Amino acid sequence: MGVHSARLSDLPTIRRLDHDGLTTVLTPTLTSRQPSAVTLTVLSSWRSVGQRTQTLVLSNGNAARGFIQARSRPGRESWDIVRLACSAEDDEAWNRACAELLDRACGATAQRGALRTFVRVPSDSEHLTMLAENGFRQYATELTHQGTLSATATSAPEPGPDIRVRHPRDAWDIFSMYCAVTPALVRHAEGRSLKEWTAPSRFASATLRRWPCSREVVLGEPGELRAWLRWEPARHGRPQVIDMLVRPEATERLGELIRFAAENLGLDADCITICKAREYDGRISATLEEAGFDAIFRETLLVRHTVARVTERQLLVAALRAQGLGIDISHCHNGSEAVQHRLASSREIEHQYYDHYDRSGRASYYR
Numbered sequence: 032m033g034v035h036s037a038r039l040s041d042l043p044t045i046r047r048l049d050h051d052g053l054t055t056v057l058t059p060t061l062t063s064r065q066p067s068a069v070t071l072t073v074l075s076s077w078r079s080v081g082q083r084t085q086t087l088v089l090s091n092g093n094a095a096r097g098f099i100q101a102r103s104r105p106g107r108e109s110w111d112i113v114r115l116a117c118s119a120e121d122d123e124a125w126n127r128a129c130a131e132l133l134d135r136a137c138g139a140t141a142q143r144g145a146l147r148t149f150v151r152v153p154s155d156s157e158h159l160t161m162l163a164e165n166g167f168r169q170y171a172t173e174l175t176h177q178g179t180l181s182a183t184a185t186s187a188p189e190p191g192p193d194i195r196v197r198h199p200r201d202a203w204d205i206f207s208m209y210c211a212v213t214p215a216l217v218r219h220a221e222g223r224s225l226k227e228w229t230a231p232s233r234f235a236s237a238t239l240r241r242w243p244c245s246r247e248v249v250l251g252e253p254g255e256l257r258a259w260l261r262w263e264p265a266r267h268g269r270p271q272v273i274d275m276l277v278r279p280e281a282t283e284r285l286g287e288l289i290r291f292a293a294e295n296l297g298l299d300a301d302c303i304t305i306c307k308a309r310e311y312d313g314r315i316s317a318t319l320e321e322a323g324f325d326a327i328f329r330e331t332l333l334v335r336h337t338v339a340r341v342t343e344r345q346l347l348v349a350a351l352r353a354q355g356l357g358i359d360i361s362h363c364h365n366g367s368e369a370v371q372h373r374l375a376s377s378r379e380i381e382h383q384y385y386d387h388y389d390r391s392g393r394a395s396y397y398r
Contacts, residue, residue, distance in 0.1 A: 033089075033091075034087050034089050034090075034131060034132065034135045035087070035088055035090065036076075036085075036086070036087060036088075037075055037087065037088050037098065038076060038088075039072075039073070039076060041088050041095060041098070042072060042073075044095040045068050045072050045086070045088070045095075046068070046069055048068075048095075048097065048098060048116040049067070049068035049069070049114070049116060051116075055115075055116045056115045056116060056117065056129065056158055057115040057150065057152060057158075065102070065113045068098075071084055071086055071100045071102070071113070071114075072086045072100070075100075082103075082107075083102065083103045083107065084100070084101070084102050084103070085100065085101045085102075085110075085139060085140065086099070086100045087100075087132060087135055089117070089128055089132050096118055096119065096128055097117035097118060097128050097129075097132055098114070098115075098116055098132070099112065099115045099132040099135075099136045100112070100113050100114040100115075101140060101148070103140075103143075104227070105224070105226040105227050105229075106224050106226045107143060107145065108145060108146045108222065109145065109146065109147050109148075109149065109221075109222060109223075110149070111148075111149045111150075111151075112133075112136060112148060112149070112150045115129065115132060115133070117129050117132065126161060126164075129161055130161075130164075133162075133165045133166075133335075134165070136148070137166075137335060137337045138337070140337060141337040146222060146336065146337060147220075147221075147222055147334050147335065147336050147337060148335045148337055149332065149333065149334050149335075150162060150167055150332075150333045150334075150335075151173070151330045151331070151332050151333070152330065152331055153328070153329065153330055153331070154329040154330060154331045155329075156331070159333075162333055163333075165335075166335045167333040167334065168220075168333060168334060169332065169333050170216065170217055170220035170221070170332055170333070170334055171217050171220075171311065171332045172309070172310040172329065172330070172331055172332065173307050173308070173309055173329070173330045173332055174307065174308050174309075174316055174329055175306075175307050175326070175327055175328035175330070176305070176306045176307070176308065176316070176319045176320075176324040176325065176326050176327070177303065177304070177306075177324060177325055177327045178303075178304060178319070178322065178323050178324035179301060179302070179303060179304060180293070180298070180300040180301075180304055180322070181301050182322060182323055183286050183289050183290075183300075183322045183323075184286075184289050184290045184293040184294075184298075184300040185300075186286065187286030187287050187289060187290040188286070190287045190290055190291035191284075191287060193250060193252065194248065194249075194284075194287055194288060194291045195248070195249060196248060196249075196295075196296065197248060197249045197259070198249075198253070200253060201249055201253065201256065201259075202225055202229045203225060204249075204251075204253060204256040205228040205249070205256060205259050205276065206223075206224075206225045206228050207256075208256050208259060208278065209223065209228075209276055211278065212312065213309075214311060217309075217311070220334045221334070246261065246262055246264075246297070246298070247259065247261040248260045248261075248291055248292050248296065250281055250284060250287075250288060251281075257277070257280065257284075258275070258276065258277045258278065258281045258284065258285065259275060259276045259277075260273065260274075260275045260285075260292065261274045261275070262274070262292070262298060264299065265299065265302050270302065270303040270304060270305045271298075271304045271305065272304075272305045272306075273304055273306040274306075274307065275288075275306070277314070277315060279314060282315070282318055285315075285318055286322075304324075306324065
């Protein structure tokens, strides 16, 4: 069996496997806004866009046996596998096909700079064992709640003066709040960065104005944020989606944030709303259940840390950077003689260059 990047000629096979419920292993959840399998395949084959998407096809001779699709998160250091589909005659062949696709996908994302690859599956999925055998480990469980916010928006007290629209400079405070409310092991597994909470540029906002965009509300002054709420309006028949981060002392003020958003920023309190909450943060789940939300879905989140084979040139660049930062690398493995020789030659050339620059610079200055 061989694996290759998807081509436009693979679209009929991908469409067939995607619609075959018996072969699809991982699919976007009911709250996900991932593009369809065919759309992602087209994006992956588009050179200017394909750096953030990936579709690999597994074939046996002339027959395609499966495919896998992944998308990058902001910064491209983390990727999400959104679909994995395989067809095989027996369980053993199916396991081999899935392992081949997962290994190739993780290797390909690592070559693009990925440090970790994520997967989310239903907690009662029979494929958890297969994922664990292929290097994925569980780090959290997520509950999906569904309901309406009308009762909360009407019964909540008047929003306080410390509730306001999120400002671009609040990105660092939101990231700090995420670090404060998230367990250390989960933070290490996710490796989320400041880019995920950075507000879009003015150009991007103007470009996307014709489409519904995310809206955000915060509680607290700059440097002292206690809660953050973001929602995406309903679109194409999909429900409204809410994300939130709340410090323990501000849980009882979630109603004020929702009322402020409904009165000032167009949050639809009567629309069916989806809100996700991590199982380790039971305060949010309890608050949602008190507001009439029901837990309808439970997912297990898994991660696989990836490594990439580096070239001799990349190793040389890393060694030079370490020396420039004053990092002692004498205790590290000596590596090949060629790398050591090139490193020494580079240091010699560098010193010669700066000596020449210093002499020529002084001479030209005094002239």
